[in-house]
Amino acid sequence: MEERGHRCTILVYNRNDGAMERHRSVIRNHWPGLAADIHPVPVSLDGLDACVASSWETAHVLAARMPRRGGPSPHYFIQDFEPYFHPRGSLYALAEDSYRFGFNLMALGPMVAEVLKREVGVRSKILPFGSDVGTYRLTNTTGRSGVVFFAKPEAERRGYDMGRLALQQFHRMHPRQEIHVYGARVTGWGVPVRQHGRISPRELNELYNRTISGLALSFTNITLVAAEMLAAGNVPVLNDDQSSRAVLTNPEAVWAAANPAILAKTLSDVVTAEDAAERSARAASHREHTWAETQASFAAALTGYELSSLGSY
The missing domain is CATH 3.40.50.2000 (Glycogen Phosphorylase B;)
Incomplete structure (x- = not known):
């Protein structure tokens, strides 16, 4: 999104009051090209155009901090059907409920989209599942073993x-x-x-x-x-x-x-x-989708523009 001219902020759900400078340092060290501001999640999300939850826990935070009127458009980038991370019980139910908050659901690949529809009955926008075709490529055409x-x-x-x-x-x-x-x-x-x-x-x-x-x-x-x-x-x-x-x-x-x-x-x-x-x-x-295609589809879904490669389930 920064490459596309948007100003971005990473909001950290600092539930245990950990040292924010430590969190900032980790993010800066591992993503040195990132210019985004890094702050704790504020009590209210006024002043932002859009917010993206990246896991079921942060979806609950986003739902709790949204203003009663107005506020940013809420989105949810879903990389797995996260209830499956837990046995059937409280965490499973809370994770499952996060898909019912009315956010714009963006599923990474048709597998996640299909499970969301089957298990929860919700529709989602499908983003193509990408692959790093720059790093991973054929260099050995002779013998292999193991x-x-x-x-x-x-x-x-x-x-x-x-x-x-x-x-x-x-x-x-x-x-x-x-x-x-x-x-x-x-x-x-x-x-x-x-x-x-x-x-x-x-x-x-x-x-x-x-x-x-x-x-x-x-x-x-x-x-x-x-x-x-x-x-x-x-x-x-x-x-x-x-x-x-x-x-x-x-x-x-x-x-x-x-x-x-x-x-x-x-x-x-x-x-x-x-x-x-x-x-x-x-x-x-064989050609697979690249991460550049995924990024373009994500940006289109977030900003409200449609690409021909975007589908829904």
Whole structure:
């Protein structure tokens, strides 16, 4: 929005009265190009043209601080169906209720939009799910070996335990195929694992280009990992979901039931396929939406202009 000439402010919900200077420092260090002011959420949001909630918690804050009359237009950028982050109970209900506040709902991809309509009965504007096609690209057209997995044990929706069980079975089927894990450091797998920890996007592109396949698991929206792997010529295996297929249209993506044995067998089939090199090249040649398209659609939805790429569900 700054690139489009808008003056922006980041409002931090500082519910525990933490040091605002610390929060400002974190934001400035990690987003050095951002010019936006950074302030605590005020008691009233008068004086702003538009406000965007970025999670169910901030949607409640926005609803509570909106003036009774006038005030900014309220928007809600929804990247996951967030009730799924919690067991059925108080937090689930509060997260679900945030979609009923009457805000302009902007769903990242058709999967989220479909779940919003099915579970809550609300319509949303669909923004295209983008991919970083500048960083992730094909650089290796020769031999590949091994598989890769993004480990995030603290987020249940990322399917860490499902991936661990599947890769343990995969190792028994292919003991010579190296298993690469990045993200969190893992323990207790009982099979050889090459750990990369947290690596840069450039290093991650190199890892995707070295490996044949990998698991790309996510249960609340399609994972960014899948399109990035495909752009680098790595053919991922994803947990199957009809809504996810609407987001990731690359025909070389492989879908399998969320079952460790089935995921392991599917991964085995990809690794041993005779046309692996050709498949890798086809995967990398497929065009996905870029984040620039997502940004343009977001800006259009926020300012009230329509683009031909915007849809609703």
